Amino acid sequence: MTTPLTDGTTQSTQSTQSSTDSTDSTDSQAEIPDEIRTVERLRELREQVTTQMGGPQAVSAIHAAGRRTAREHIAGFTDPGSFVEIGTFATFVDKVTAPDPGPYGGGIIGGHATLDGRPVTVAVDDDSVTSPAARSTGKAARLYQMALQQRRPYIEIAQGHTVPDLAARPGKTGTSSARTFGAEPAFPYLLERQRAIPVVSMVLGDTSGASAFSAGLCDFLVQLEGTRLALTRPENDETNGAGPSPVASGEVDAVAATPDEAYALARRFLSYLPSYAGGPLPLTDTHGSLDYDDQIARLVPARRSRAYDMKAVIRRICDDGSFFELKPNYARNIVTGFGRLAGIPVGVLANAPMRMAGGLTPECCLKAVSFVCLCDSFGVPLLVLQDTPGFLVSAQAERDRAIVRVMTLLQALSLITVPSVSVVIRKAFGLAFVILDGNRAVDLSLAWPGAEIGFMDPPVAANVLYEPQIRQLPEQERAAFLAAKAAELGVVFEPYGVAANLTIDDIVEPGATRAVVAGHLRMSLATRPPRTAPSPLASWPRWY
Amino acid sequence: MNHAKPARPTFLQHVERLVDPGSYVPAVHFSEGMDLVSGTDGGEALIDGRPVTVGLSGHIVVRALHRRHPYVAISSGTGGLARGGRRNLGVLDTVWGMSGGPMLAEMASRSRDVPVVSALVHHSFGDSSFFTGLSDYVVQLKGACMALTGPRVLAIGTSEQVTMEELGGVDVHRRNGQADTIAETLDEVYAAIRGFLSYLPTHAGAPLPVTGPGAQPDQKPGRGARPLIDGLCDQGSFFELRRDFAPGLVTGLARLDGIPVGVLASDGAFAADECLKATRLICTCDAFGLPLVFLIDSPQARADQAISRAMMLAQAVQLAEVPKCWVITGQARGAGLLVTGPARIATDLVIAWPGTRAGFEDGSAGTDEHHWPADGVVAPDATRAALASHLGAVLGPSPVSRPGRTLCTWPAGF
Numbered sequence: 009m010t011t012p013l014t015d016g017t018t019q020s021t022q023s024t025q026s027s028t029d030s031t032d033s034t035d036s037q038a039e040i041p042d043e044i045r046t047v048e049r050l051r052e053l054r055e056q057v058t059t060q061m062g063g064p065q066a067v068s069a070i071h072a073a074g075r076r077t078a079r080e081h082i083a084g085f086t087d088p089g090s091f092v093e094i095g096t097f098a099t100f101v102d103k104v105t106a107p108d109p110g111p112y113g114g115g116i117i118g119g120h121a122t123l124d125g126r127p128v129t130v131a132v133d134d135d136s137v138t139s140p141a142a143r144s145t146g147k148a149a150r151l152y153q154m155a156l157q158q159r160r161p162y163i164e165i166a167q168g169h170t171v172p173d174l175a176a177r178p179g180k181t182g183t184s185s186a187r188t189f190g191a192e193p194a195f196p197y198l199l200e201r202q203r204a205i206p207v208v209s210m211v212l213g214d215t216s217g218a219s220a221f222s223a224g225l226c227d228f229l230v231q232l233e234g235t236r237l238a239l240t241r242p243e244n245d246e247t248n249g250a251g252p253s254p255v256a257s258g259e260v261d262a263v264a265a266t267p268d269e270a271y272a273l274a275r276r277f278l279s280y281l282p283s284y285a286g287g288p289l290p291l292t293d294t295h296g297s298l299d300y301d302d303q304i305a306r307l308v309p310a311r312r313s314r315a316y317d318m319k320a321v322i323r324r325i326c327d328d329g330s331f332f333e334l335k336p337n338y339a340r341n342i343v344t345g346f347g348r349l350a351g352i353p354v355g356v357l358a359n360a361p362m363r364m365a366g367g368l369t370p371e372c373c374l375k376a377v378s379f380v381c382l383c384d385s386f387g388v389p390l391l392v393l394q395d396t397p398g399f400l401v402s403a404q405a406e407r408d409r410a411i412v413r414v415m416t417l418l419q420a421l422s423l424i425t426v427p428s429v430s431v432v433i434r435k436a437f438g439l440a441f442v443i444l445d446g447n448r449a450v451d452l453s454l455a456w457p458g459a460e461i462g463f464m465d466p467p468v469a470a471n472v473l474y475e476p477q478i479r480q481l482p483e484q485e486r487a488a489f490l491a492a493k494a495a496e497l498g499v500v501f502e503p504y505g506v507a508a509n510l511t512i513d514d515i516v517e518p519g520a521t522r523a524v525v526a527g528h529l530r531m532s533l534a535t536r537p538p539r540t541a542p543s544p545l546a547s548w549p550r551w552y
Numbered sequence: 553m554n555h556a557k558p559a560r561p562t563f564l565q566h567v568e569r570l571v572d573p574g575s576y577v578p579a580v581h582f583s584e585g586m587d588l589v590s591g592t593d594g595g596e597a598l599i600d601g602r603p604v605t606v607g608l609s610g611h612i613v614v615r616a617l618h619r620r621h622p623y624v625a626i627s628s629g630t631g632g633l634a635r636g637g638r639r640n641l642g643v644l645d646t647v648w649g650m651s652g653g654p655m656l657a658e659m660a661s662r663s664r665d666v667p668v669v670s671a672l673v674h675h676s677f678g679d680s681s682f683f684t685g686l687s688d689y690v691v692q693l694k695g696a697c698m699a700l701t702g703p704r705v706l707a708i709g710t711s712e713q714v715t716m717e718e719l720g721g722v723d724v725h726r727r728n729g730q731a732d733t734i735a736e737t738l739d740e741v742y743a744a745i746r747g748f749l750s751y752l753p754t755h756a757g758a759p760l761p762v763t764g765p766g767a768q769p770d771q772k773p774g775r776g777a778r779p780l781i782d783g784l785c786d787q788g789s790f791f792e793l794r795r796d797f798a799p800g801l802v803t804g805l806a807r808l809d810g811i812p813v814g815v816l817a818s819d820g821a822f823a824a825d826e827c828l829k830a831t832r833l834i835c836t837c838d839a840f841g842l843p844l845v846f847l848i849d850s851p852q853a854r855a856d857q858a859i860s861r862a863m864m865l866a867q868a869v870q871l872a873e874v875p876k877c878w879v880i881t882g883q884a885r886g887a888g889l890l891v892t893g894p895a896r897i898a899t900d901l902v903i904a905w906p907g908t909r910a911g912f913e914d915g916s917a918g919t920d921e922h923h924w925p926a927d928g929v930v931a932p933d934a935t936r937a938a939l940a941s942h943l944g945a946v947l948g949p950s951p952v953s954r955p956g957r958t959l960c961t962w963p964a965g966f
Contacts, residue, residue: 199863199870202958224863239858259860377963401701403714409728410700412965415660415685419963422660439682439700447657468709475704544663544961549867551860552828552963 057096057112062136070136076267078117078132081165081212085271086121086130093119094154095147111137115170118151120160123275126283126290129155132165133219152197159284161206163274164222167213169241198225203385203546205284208274211237211260212267223254225550227382228277228334230270231260258338258375259551276332280346280353281386285546286539289387292351296328298523305518308395308434310458318343318360318393321433325391325522327351334379339371344379346388350526352533355383357444358393361434367400368440373413378551380420385546387539389529392430392450397465398440414439416552421446425543427532428452429525431516432459432503445512452528453512454521455503461512462501470494561738563593563608566626566673570742571597571606579605579612599624599746602754602761609676610655610683613668617658620755622667624745625683627698628674655679659686664839664960667752671741672696672731675716677705684730686964688836689793691744692731694722729797729829730965747791751805751812752840756955760841760947763810773881773932777802777819780847780881784936786810793833798825803833808845809940811947813837817847827861828966831868838872839960841953843943849882849908873956875946877939880904881932901942903930 061067061077070077076084082091098114118131131151148164155162198221201207209226214236223229223237231237237254254260261277264270282289304324308316323331326347333345341363347356357376359366383390399405399414421443430445432455441461445453455461463469470493471478478486506512516524561569567576575598594607596615605616606624616623656679659668670687675697684690684698692698699720706712706719717723725731733748735741753760766786773783781790781802789807802817814837816830837844869876877900906929930938 199867220859221863221866224859224861225867237859239862254859399700400710401699401706402710402712403706403719403724406699406720407724407728409730409965411681411685411698411730412963414700415682415965416963418656418682419660419686422657423961442656447660449657464705465709468705471708472705475708547871547958548962549860549864552831552864552966 054096058093061113061117061134062111062138066136075213077136078113078134078165078167081132081267082117082119082121082130084268085163085165085274086123086128087125090122091119091130092121093117094151095119098147113137114147115168116147116151118147120154120158123161123163123278126278127158127160128163128278129158129160130163130165133168133170133213133215135168135213149197155205156197156201159205159287161208161278161281161283163208163210164226165210165212166215166219166223166237167211167235168219169214169216170218198222201225202542203227203285203381204542206278206281206386208277210264210270210274211235212270216241223259227281227385227550228262228274229254229260230262230264230273231255232264232267232270255337258335258371261334262336277334277346280332280348280388285386285542287387289353289533291353292327292348294327294350294526295330295348298350298526300517300519301522302519304521305456308456308458308518312435312460313365315361315365317362318358318366318395318433321393322347322356322358325349325393325525326354326356331356335375339369339375341366342368342372342376344375347391349391349522349529352389352526352529354389354391354529355379356391356393359396359444361395364400366396367398368396368414369400370405370408370410370413373417374551377417377420377548380417380424381545381548381550384420384424384426384543387426389427389532390424390429390450391525392428392444392446394430394432394436394441394444395434396436396440396444398437414443418443418447420545420548422449423544424449425539427529427536429454429528431521431525432456432461432512434458435460435465437461437465438463451532452514452525454514454516454524455507455512456518456521457503457515459503459515460498460501461503461506462497466494466497466501469497560674563626563628566671566738566742567595567597567606569738570624570626570671570745571599571604572601576606579615599749602749604749609680610659613655613683614658616666616668617662620666620758622669622749622752622754624749625668625670625680625687627670627672627676627680627684628696629676629678629680656682656686659683659964662686664688664756664835664955664964666755667749667840669745669748671745672698673738673741675702677702681720688964689733689745689748690725690731691733691735691741691748692722692725693735693738693741697721698725698730726796729794729825729832732793734796748805751791751807751842753953756839756841756960757953760812760951760953762812762951763807766807766810769936773935777817777847777849781806781815781817783932784808784845784847784879784939785813785815790815794829798823798829801826801829803829805842806845808936808943811843811940811943811951813843813845813943815845815847818850820850822850824858824861827858827865830865831962832966834865834868834872835959835962835966838868838874838956838958841874841951841955843875843877843947844872845939846876846878848878848880868959868962871956871958873958874954875899875901875943877901877942878903879930879935879939880908882908899946901939902927903935903938904928905930905932905935 058079067077095114097112099112100114113134115134115137116131117134120127120129129151131148152162207226208228209222211223211231216238220237220239255263262273264273279290301324307320326349330348331345335344341360343358343360345356347354357379424446428446428450429452430450470490474493478489481489503515507515576595578595594612596603596605603621604624605612607613609627609629610625613623668687669689670684672692673696677699681698681700697716697720703714703716703719706714722734726734733744735744750761766789769783769787771783773780785806785808790804792804794803800820800822802819804815806813806815814833816833834844
């Protein structure tokens with residue numbers, strides 16, 4: 009039957025009658041009251057459980073605060089009528105010893121549903137219920153395992169404080185929390201998840217304890233404005249909230265003003281990913297022409313010191329309206345987000361000359377590594393758009409572990425297995441070029457005809473290379489000498505130099521970029537054998 | 553008086569002082585210009601009787617990867633610009649080669665199959681410093697500077713005026729954790745390299761360098777992380793790593809009855825940097841098959857941006873496949889408790905000292921209660937014997953390093 013279990017009204021009374029009849033014909037029913045075997049009893053109980061949840065007062069309090077219950081979140085988030093609940097009657101209390109078990113649900117409401125027609129599994133903190141300390145029904149673990157087995161995205165909505173049941177360990181059963189669904193909370197499984205399925209965490213209420221764990225392990229973290237997300241409750245926070253918020257530290261991928269906006273962000277995020285790692289990419293029709301674009305070159309000023317909006321370039325290369333930015337307010341000198349090219353989902357990693365001229369800081373490396381891991385784990389092709397003077401060097405950057413951060417980005421981009429294209433839009437120098445070009449790991453390395461590619465920004469390079477000569481010159485002649493030498497280097501740094509020895513594969517006209525990249529991606533997807541082993545990056549932490 | 557500064561040792565002089573006497577065999581190869589070069593930038597040698605490749609700033613590291621034995625970089629130099637920049641300006645075809653691309657490509661995709669060590673004996677910029685970011689162990693000599701680029705380029709490019717010390721001296725990298733050991737003298741540098749390598753197999757899967765039955769510690773396990781470690785491990789065997797970084801956690805290599813182990817002992821407030829410190833050591837130990845010993849007495853957990861980093865550490869602990877032992881020596885809660893999370897029953901051991909407490913936030917549960925999954929309550933005096941016998945039983949009589957399959961590909965640095 010495809011009828012949702014919660015929709016009791018569609019079930020016929022005829023079947024109720026026949027099931028009651030059949031139990032009457034058995035022998036050992038004497039001690040068991042008839043009504044607990046009836047469908048009426050089930051419906052009544054289900055109605056009570058699903059409407060009253062943790063109690064009418066708790067539900068009223070949630071509504072009075074202008075908030076939504078766990079079930080209302082699910083109804084608002086998933087396709088109408090698609091939710092099939094799992095573990096409706098889970099409870100913290102042992103049913104055998106406590107005939108009146110109190111609030112059902114086990115602190116989490118969850119099950120299966122569809123999102124834009126695609127199956128997903130959801131688990132939502134039920135904040136109408138106060139979870140006993142260190143008790144878990146194992147419901148989140150059960151739901152996560154089901155999602156993993158069925159290869160579908162797992163979505164958590166966090167809005168509470170849960171004390172983690174650390175006593176429960178995989179393989180060690182028989183602890184105090186052993187229940188119908190097993191002893192384990194979800195998080196040990198999430199620790200080993202290695203991005204086999206997409207995991208989304210929406211923080212829609214103050215969240216701490218075990219409820220916050222998924223936020224540190226997911227692929228997409230949305231936080232509702234005004235909520236608090238931390239490992240500990242405020243009363244145990246020794247920084248008194250003075251520590252940087254997860255938004256400021258870059259852990260949060262998107263901030264939502266309302267729950268509805270959070271739902272929309274999560275749905276949009278998932279629209280670019282396959283249902284599981286190695287699964288088919290969700291392709292759409294091409295939106296926008298693939299013909300020659302005679303406007304795009306005008307977006308990029310020829311003068312290297314002039315800033316411009318890289319996102320405008322991204323939007324013209326990608327399908328109309330397809331660009332979806334992640335972490336838009338963190339490390340803004342690098343842009344990360346999903347888009348589509350001829351309907352093919354693509355991860356875009358781009359320098360942003362509007363911010364610090366597109367120079368790269370240690371924070372940019374963090375943001376980029378996290379994004380590259382995400383794309384590579386789920387087989388989403390990568391498009392890198394370069395316009396950077398390089399890694400910003402300073403004493404502060406060195407204190408911020410620049411060496412390790414930069415080398416980690418090098419590692420991540422060297423290990424990519426997805427189809428990948430890099431385009432130098434205007435300039436790329438030294439190590440930054442080597443790294444963003446995937447250290448020769450990208451499939452196709454391109455440059456626009458006006459691009460400069462070399463070992464160092466020409467004016468700086470001229471200064472460093474000709475320092476002895478400069479020192480011997482009279483003060484007033486130095487600037488002209490430097491400018492002349494920088495111009496000489498500028499000629500050497502034209503892309504024909506690196507195209508000559510295949511450091512880049514070709515020079516592409518700006519107007520043809522969209523068509524060339526789309527064509528490459530189409531061909532890559534057509535001929536690449538399916539991946540047989542997970543990407544090494546799939547196991548990397550979401551933030552480091 | 554005008555005393556000339558003593559000349560800096562050459563690469564070969566460093567090698568002579570580092571390796572077993574007379575063991576260095578220079579590598580013979582062709583340079584970029586096709587000149588025959590002999591051993592001026594690297595070769596093979598023995599350290600404590602075991603083979604290594606030694607090279608200048610990452611040169612010929614590929615030989616160590618192929619031969620499957622440790623590589624030691626004597627890091628000193630200004631990177632690609634000085635080495636090849638001027639020469640190659642006419643034919644600017646070598647952005648990749650000049651930035652150390654080929655070496656970086658090898659290193660970036662290596663999976664901790666052989667231990668890689670960097671010794672910063674002089675200022676290191678460019679690919680000399682890049683190499684340190686991909687190394688398992690970095691020792692920095694006082695006076696040496698390690699930075700992406702040097703003060704001169706900084707002054708020209710950004711007008712920032714800083715000294716070598718301010719930019720990347722030992723005080724910078726002892727605090728940010730990018731140097732595992734700070735050495736006052738060259739002899740300390742050489743001793744540190746030999747010391748670090750003595751705990752590790754020559755490659756992942758090779759026999760663990762187990763010594764004879766270790767000397768009993770000369771003290772009882774005391775309060776505080778270091779006295780505790782000294783009281784549990786073989787006498788004088790503790791080799792501390794990143795001492796001045798993330799002081800809430802003490803990490804290092806040690807021996808337990810001759811078996812090399814990684815030790816992580818909480819020592820106060822636990823926050824994001826402590827998670828980074830722990831994760832680096834766990835990755836190294838898992839790749840080279842060293843068991844992990846956690847000593848937990850964590851009275852407080854700081855909340856600063858810790859979720860993802862705490863989960864990263866929890867992931868590292870969970871994904872590590874080497875035997876793991878936890879000893880609860882006091883209160884275990886918050887982040888300290890996190891690292892004691894899920895355990896594999898067959899190879900892992902969780903023991904608690906009498907009267908210790910555990911809980912996520914309040915530490916309310918006694919460790920001997922049902923809530924705490926300790927395998928047993930053990931007296932402080934009996935802890936060393938319990939750990940040693942557990943590890944002896946799990947590893948067997950002639951232990952081979954059984955490398956983990958996942959963490960070896962995690963980032964090289966944290």
